[in-house]
Amino acid sequence: MNAAANSGVAMIAVDHRVQFDFEIEFSNGGSLEGRDFRLDIDGDDIDDRELADYLVRDLRLLMVRSVRFRNKKIIVEAHKRVVAKTPAPLLTMAESGKSDEACPPMSALSVDVAAVVDVGPGATRRDLPSNDGVRVWIVDIAPGQQWPHVDTHPHGEQYYVLSGEIIEGEQRFGAGTHVLFPPGSSHQPRSEKGVRLLGLNLEP
Known part of the structure; x- marks a missing residue:
């Protein structure tokens, strides 16, 4: 997923949503479960790694050990509310393709939010x-x-x-x-x- 270029609240008409059940385990003990949870997505699909990062950021969770998904499906429906700009994903890449000391082409991912x-x-x-x-x-x-x-x-x-x-x-x-x-x-x-x-x- 790509975050919107502008800052603040974005008025984005999104008609694709992902619906899923999830289980989150925390590194300091405890867990969190949800059923039929829905999130707006920019395209018509999202992989588990991106979805795990999106969910953790959307819920503002810390000390996440693992994220598991079940019954994931993409649905299309009319957008019912104005949402804030999608948080920037944890997996970041230098889009320019130019390598320099300040921003070399690379990716980074916290293994604890990997699917x-x-x-x-x-x-x-x-x-x-x-x-x-x-x-x-x-x-x-x-x-x-x-x-x-x-x-x-x-x-x-x-x-x-x-x-x-x-x-x-x-x-x-x-x-x-x-x-x-x-x-x-x-x-x-x-x-x-x-x-x-x-x-x-x-x-x-």
Whole structure:
């Protein structure tokens, strides 16, 4: 979504809205749920990452750990009220395409508002923005849980242990460890203490 160029209250005729159920978890404990929640959007679609950022900013929430969506759909209806200008998204990019020290082309995203994918019991993944040919992700495995299936890597995989401890076979790796798997390898990690990983896969 693009924010309006002018400041203050914008009189924008928007006829596309997104309707969804959500669950928000906070890093200091507690959660917030909503059903059939609606937000105005500029176009005819919005991905989960943009929607999570929009929702958090619209509700003015802090210390958000994760945002999950269910039953998301786009609806078209007559606009019923004047709304304030859409908040600038957390994911920002230098639109000029020119690189300089003040504003190089880049993107930035708080991983805690990235859309959460439930992989299995006690295991979640957040896919992060990345360049072509590379998939970057954050994985969380809860204490006492195992990755729900054997993970095979035709082109290899590598990750960095951000916090906690992960167990691969009989080996344990703590925070600060980089682990590399060659092409064709497979594994099914687990954790007794809980773990957060930052990893990437090549996707030729």
